[in-house]
Amino acid sequence: MRMKIYRCNHVAPERPDVGPIFKTLISGLPSCAQGTYEGDLDGVNIANQNTHSEMRHQFYVWKNRLADYDYIGFEHYRRAFFIDPLPDAVVKARYPGVHMLRKAFTARPNSHNILAEKTLFDEYMDMRAAFSEENNAAIQDWIGHHDIIVQRAHPDPLDAQWRQHFGMNVLWSHLLIAAKKTSFFASRGATPETSMLGTYCNMYIMRADLFDEYMQFWSEAMAYLDAKVEPGQRILGHFAERLFSMYLYQKQIETPLLSVRRLPFLICNQKIA
Structure with a gap:
């Protein structure tokens, strides 16, 4: 299955997402020659219309990458879906902060987000970057069993x-x-x-x-x-x-x-x- 989850940025990040599933997409820049991130100036775009915020990235993907994928997703550079496929013992040993998050989100199924210190956020991103081929295949298979994946609902109408x-x-x-x-x-x-x-929050996978x-x-x-x-x-x-x-x-x-x-x-x- 062809899939990409784009992490939307407005400047080149210190830690670009590189891998089979996650990809950094920066509005207002051309794509990096080394392939570490994609820019939206290489095709049809609304990069100069920053009033649209993250929708600039989504417009670019819609106009230029739609045919490349079966599933397309978007995150924000400071907001990331909690996708956690590793065995419990592995998470507990290698990523104790992420294990704490797993317990918190499981215990409170109506909790839609957690405000994380940068060190904890980075630990989670380190875990994602270290996913094995088997882990990524499991994520792709899991996503493929759904039509749309979104955030847990905000508590207010x-x-x-x-x-x-x-x-x-x-x-x-x-x-x-x-x-x-x-x-x-x-x-x-x-x-x-x-x-x-x-x-x-303009975040979804579908x-x-x-x-x-x-x-x-x-x-x-x-x-x-x-x-x-x-x-x-x-x-x-x-x-x-x-x-x-x-x-x-x-x-x-x-x-x-x-x-x-x-x-x-x-x-x-x-x-x-």
Whole structure:
């Protein structure tokens, strides 16, 4: 199975992700000649539109890499899915901090993330970098049994979470109108749902055909929203986080057997170069 999970960066990192599954993708740079990271200036891109945040990376992959993979995923340079395939004894002996995380996430199944010190975050990334061929094959096989993998849900409903951070202002109205106008919702005669739990930080792993469908939806919604937002506002990236929530809810409503898995994730508590 062809798969890639891109870790989205805006500068060249000290520790690029190199391997069969994880890959560092940097917006605003050409690809590294040594192959240690990929840049989005080598193809169709919106690298100069930083108001879209991580969606610049996803747009590049959509336009230039879609046909290369069966599954496509995205993380943030300071936020990483907790993917942990190693035997318990190995994790306990080699990565005691990660073992602590495993216990915490297992004991609290509703915990959607942990804010980690950089040393703990680095330990987790060290573990990922050391995955064997067998480990990576197990991860690929596991992902292939799902259609979409996302974060564990945020504890607040989508509309309440937006109100908490931005207020129920005209921007919220624009978002709802934009989503409803897309062919994804209009063709179904459906209305975007906003009362479900979940805001997904533009992080997910999904089948390539579903990623294509979502990006078509996102692109149509952004064509409307871009004209409604003052230039320079980062709100477009926040819009995308809520658009994905609406998309996922609708897909699950119309496809009850869609296999969706929710993972916890780590957030590094300081900036990473």
